[in-house]
Amino acid sequence: MPSLVSFTYSINPTDMSIVHDFNEYRERMNVRLLAHENRTLKRFWSLDASAYEEGVLDRRTKEMLGLVSSMVLRCDDCIRYHLGKCHAEGLTTPELMEIFAIANLVGGSIVIPHTRRAMEFWEALENESARDSSGK
Amino acid sequence: MPSLVSFTYSINPTDMSIVHDFNEYRERMNVRLLAHENRTLKRFWSLDASAYEEGVLDRRTKEMLGLVSSMVLRCDDCIRYHLGKCHAEGLTTPELMEIFAIANLVGGSIVIPHTRRAMEFWEALENESARDSSGK
Amino acid sequence: MPSLVSFTYSINPTDMSIVHDFNEYRERMNVRLLAHENRTLKRFWSLDASAYEEGVLDRRTKEMLGLVSSMVLRCDDCIRYHLGKCHAEGLTTPELMEIFAIANLVGGSIVIPHTRRAMEFWEALENESARDSSGK
Amino acid sequence: MPSLVSFTYSINPTDMSIVHDFNEYRERMNVRLLAHENRTLKRFWSLDASAYEEGVLDRRTKEMLGLVSSMVLRCDDCIRYHLGKCHAEGLTTPELMEIFAIANLVGGSIVIPHTRRAMEFWEALENESARDSSGK
Amino acid sequence: MPSLVSFTYSINPTDMSIVHDFNEYRERMNVRLLAHENRTLKRFWSLDASAYEEGVLDRRTKEMLGLVSSMVLRCDDCIRYHLGKCHAEGLTTPELMEIFAIANLVGGSIVIPHTRRAMEFWEALENESARDSSGK
Amino acid sequence: MPSLVSFTYSINPTDMSIVHDFNEYRERMNVRLLAHENRTLKRFWSLDASAYEEGVLDRRTKEMLGLVSSMVLRCDDCIRYHLGKCHAEGLTTPELMEIFAIANLVGGSIVIPHTRRAMEFWEALENESARDSSGK
Numbered sequence: 001m002p003s004l005v006s007f008t009y010s011i012n013p014t015d016m017s018i019v020h021d022f023n024e025y026r027e028r029m030n031v032r033l034l035a036h037e038n039r040t041l042k043r044f045w046s047l048d049a050s051a052y053e054e055g056v057l058d059r060r061t062k063e064m065l066g067l068v069s070s071m072v073l074r075c076d077d078c079i080r081y082h083l084g085k086c087h088a089e090g091l092t093t094p095e096l097m098e099i100f101a102i103a104n105l106v107g108g109s110i111v112i113p114h115t116r117r118a119m120e121f122w123e124a125l126e127n128e129s130a131r132d133s134s135g136k
Numbered sequence: 137m138p139s140l141v142s143f144t145y146s147i148n149p150t151d152m153s154i155v156h157d158f159n160e161y162r163e164r165m166n167v168r169l170l171a172h173e174n175r176t177l178k179r180f181w182s183l184d185a186s187a188y189e190e191g192v193l194d195r196r197t198k199e200m201l202g203l204v205s206s207m208v209l210r211c212d213d214c215i216r217y218h219l220g221k222c223h224a225e226g227l228t229t230p231e232l233m234e235i236f237a238i239a240n241l242v243g244g245s246i247v248i249p250h251t252r253r254a255m256e257f258w259e260a261l262e263n264e265s266a267r268d269s270s271g272k
Numbered sequence: 273m274p275s276l277v278s279f280t281y282s283i284n285p286t287d288m289s290i291v292h293d294f295n296e297y298r299e300r301m302n303v304r305l306l307a308h309e310n311r312t313l314k315r316f317w318s319l320d321a322s323a324y325e326e327g328v329l330d331r332r333t334k335e336m337l338g339l340v341s342s343m344v345l346r347c348d349d350c351i352r353y354h355l356g357k358c359h360a361e362g363l364t365t366p367e368l369m370e371i372f373a374i375a376n377l378v379g380g381s382i383v384i385p386h387t388r389r390a391m392e393f394w395e396a397l398e399n400e401s402a403r404d405s406s407g408k
Numbered sequence: 409m410p411s412l413v414s415f416t417y418s419i420n421p422t423d424m425s426i427v428h429d430f431n432e433y434r435e436r437m438n439v440r441l442l443a444h445e446n447r448t449l450k451r452f453w454s455l456d457a458s459a460y461e462e463g464v465l466d467r468r469t470k471e472m473l474g475l476v477s478s479m480v481l482r483c484d485d486c487i488r489y490h491l492g493k494c495h496a497e498g499l500t501t502p503e504l505m506e507i508f509a510i511a512n513l514v515g516g517s518i519v520i521p522h523t524r525r526a527m528e529f530w531e532a533l534e535n536e537s538a539r540d541s542s543g544k
Numbered sequence: 545m546p547s548l549v550s551f552t553y554s555i556n557p558t559d560m561s562i563v564h565d566f567n568e569y570r571e572r573m574n575v576r577l578l579a580h581e582n583r584t585l586k587r588f589w590s591l592d593a594s595a596y597e598e599g600v601l602d603r604r605t606k607e608m609l610g611l612v613s614s615m616v617l618r619c620d621d622c623i624r625y626h627l628g629k630c631h632a633e634g635l636t637t638p639e640l641m642e643i644f645a646i647a648n649l650v651g652g653s654i655v656i657p658h659t660r661r662a663m664e665f666w667e668a669l670e671n672e673s674a675r676d677s678s679g680k
Numbered sequence: 681m682p683s684l685v686s687f688t689y690s691i692n693p694t695d696m697s698i699v700h701d702f703n704e705y706r707e708r709m710n711v712r713l714l715a716h717e718n719r720t721l722k723r724f725w726s727l728d729a730s731a732y733e734e735g736v737l738d739r740r741t742k743e744m745l746g747l748v749s750s751m752v753l754r755c756d757d758c759i760r761y762h763l764g765k766c767h768a769e770g771l772t773t774p775e776l777m778e779i780f781a782i783a784n785l786v787g788g789s790i791v792i793p794h795t796r797r798a799m800e801f802w803e804a805l806e807n808e809s810a811r812d813s814s815g816k
Contacts, residue, residue, distance in 0.1 A: 025252070026249075038233035041236055041237045043315075051312045052646070057642045069613060107613070108516030111516070112728075116713065119709055176785070177777060186448060201336060204340060205378040238324070238334060242342065246651070310642065310644065316645070345654050350657065377448070378790060380785060382483040388441065459781050464772070465744075502580065508577075508582065509585045518614065528573060591720065
């Protein structure tokens with residue numbers, strides 16, 4: 001009998017695949033969901049995207065707000081999404097650490113496991129961009 | 137050193153196994169838990185089952201209530217359980233989409249990742265019943 | 273020195289004022305918020321209203337979904353809002369009790385205090401409509 | 409026009425009334441709810457009460473577990489209920505402080521306002537029992 | 545028999561008192577809690593304060609992060625605390641609206657009632673500073 | 681195309697690896713996070729550890745408080761951490777069941793899937809210590 005265990009960790013060949021797998025799954029399922037043409041769902045998702053556009057607050061600040069909210073609500077996939085956006089906006093690792101610190105204090109020690117997973121995803125994003133800029 | 141990553145996705149040979157694996161794990165661990173004969177736990181679980189029985193509200197409505205509650209509380213396994221029940225009660229995909237829409241609006245964008253996973257499980261349920269009715 | 277205490281209960285002359293006060297405050301503050309013309313907020317609120325419109329699921333079912341979601345998320349004002357809508361859709365008290373039961377089982381004993389407050393609001397809605405239909 | 413403000417604090421003549429008002433409201437609404445004879449609700453509430461009875465863990469430990477759970481879930485009325493029970497079980501203020509500390513660390517700074525309200529209720533319980541034992 | 549109703553609204557003579565009452569209660573209860581000299585609690589609260597100090601992110605950004613986190617976690621008192629800090633940091637009302645919009649989308653319609661109460665508190669802060677600067 | 685499914689279960693060769701993998705991942709990512717020398721994060725984590733030290737409440741009671749809090753907040757990794765500590769403190773399986781019962785009643789049926797995963801981790805801890813004491 002296979003021992004099915006309740007674990008959220010699995011083995012991936014490279015760090016890079018975390019970013020790729022997350023994006024691939026997210027896009028594929030979004031397509032399937034939107035194919036059913038539910039108008040409310042469609043409008044909500046498009047509204048969600050538009051909320052982070054440049055306004056009186058810039059995109060970078062808004063993505064930080066999205067990230068910290070996702071952390072205190074402990075939504076790993078939301079965290080990954082906003083980490084990707086924050087990375088694209090040029091957030092630095094020391095800045096990220098200050099967001100982690102606020103999320104941990106506001107949301108408590110239950111945020112710690114999500115912080116570990118966020119760190120791993122951030123490192124994958126950093127590795128990916130290091131490799132891209134090194135000409136690979 | 138194996139790269140253990142914090143990912144909730146793993147590779148399964150077929151869509152069908154999502155439904156099977158979920159049910160198998162759920163039943164196996166329930167048996168182990170109930171073996172310890174804690175009376176409160178036992179009564180709570182049996183009470184939980186009875187709450188969805190036909191009353192002044194029918195089972196179909198009650199399963200929809202269970203599903204939307206599980207979605208806004210972002211409990212993937214609870215969502216899977218109620219998706220199975222809703223499917224058995226003949227819920228249609230357009231009806232499901234309207235439940236998804238309400239869950240997304242009430243619970244916010246943090247419900248989106250759970251909606252994607254719910255969609256995948258629903259498709260597996262649909263595929264399974266299509267195959268069953270096609271004579272396999 | 274006045275003894276300011278952290279209590280959510282205050283004295284109101286009549287039950288009727290619960291419904292009136294809730295609606296008055298809600299509408300007044302909505303007007304003030306929308307006056308600032310934030311486009312995302314405006315669209316989100318209008319989208320939220322449209323999600324409960326008749327679709328493949330009827331309004332009555334959708335309002336029940338809104339109510340149970342609000343209960344498990346323990347949002348008293350959201351509960352009051354959907355209780356008002358459910359009452360207008362003709363939900364009966366025994367049906368309400370079954371929604372309360374599911375909300376209590378899914379969300380646990382922390383839902384109980386919100387159930388008490390929901391009951392009080394529901395009774396105020398019932399009293400109000402009894403008085404209205406008796407010719408006052 | 410009356411200025412209705414969204415405040416959870418109101419003025420009470422004495423600290424003692426916090427305890428009395430809480431108990432009075434709780435009992436009154438429980439009676440009204442149970443009058444509707446919903447069997448699931450009735451059984452859930454009775455099961456909830458029985459969970460804190462002496463078992464392999466004593467009542468005192470169980471009430472501490474109920475209190476800390478209520479604090480991290482930020483349910484003021486649940487906190488008040490378990491504070492009353494913990495007080496009856498002879499919990500000391502330094503013990504209470506250690507429960508507060510764990511609740512604050514696990515649940516984060518959002519637990520702080522609930523800790524303030526818990527402190528006020530605890531002081532009311534202490535004052536009440538001091539007065540009772542002083543012969544009043 | 546007094547009609548004790550489960551309402552979070554009470555009547556205050558002036559808007560100004562919202563800010564004053566909040567600060568007064570908060571400070572008074574903090575003093576009482578810290579008087580018990582629980583070292584963990586003391587260190588947690590002091591750590592919480594230090595997290596919002598100028599770092600690689602400025603205080604203004606950090607207070608916005610604290611505000612949005614408090615909104616999605618639906619902690620009214622935490623929202624009030626950070627609104628006070630954001631106001632002191634010169635946050636403008638259109639900026640506040642964009643924070644409200646993100647909080648509403650991330651956390652869903654259950655954040656709306658907290659947004660209304662946040663608006664009322666913000667207006668009280670604005671009125672207070674208008675009066676102060678007008679020479680009162 | 682690989683079928684990436686949203687499942688939290690994966691196949692592990694032995695039960696023992698659940699405990700090992702959890703600890704290995706946790707320690708490795710903690711090291712990476714703390715390497716960035718964010719002072720607030722560092723102090724919060726050290727404070728979190730110190731909260732469970734012997735005080736007026738003993739370590740065993742405190743670990744039970746940490747466990748039940750983690751369960752009602754539905755944080756699987758936090759549950760695993762405190763299960764490890766409770767096991768080291770000599771908690772018995774019948775005592776664990778009573779903690780499970782309270783967590784289920786306070787937090788509702790959404791706690792059930794976390795209870796199943798907790799049970800599996802507990803059995804792995806039990807197996808591991810049985811093997812250790814049998815001279816392996």
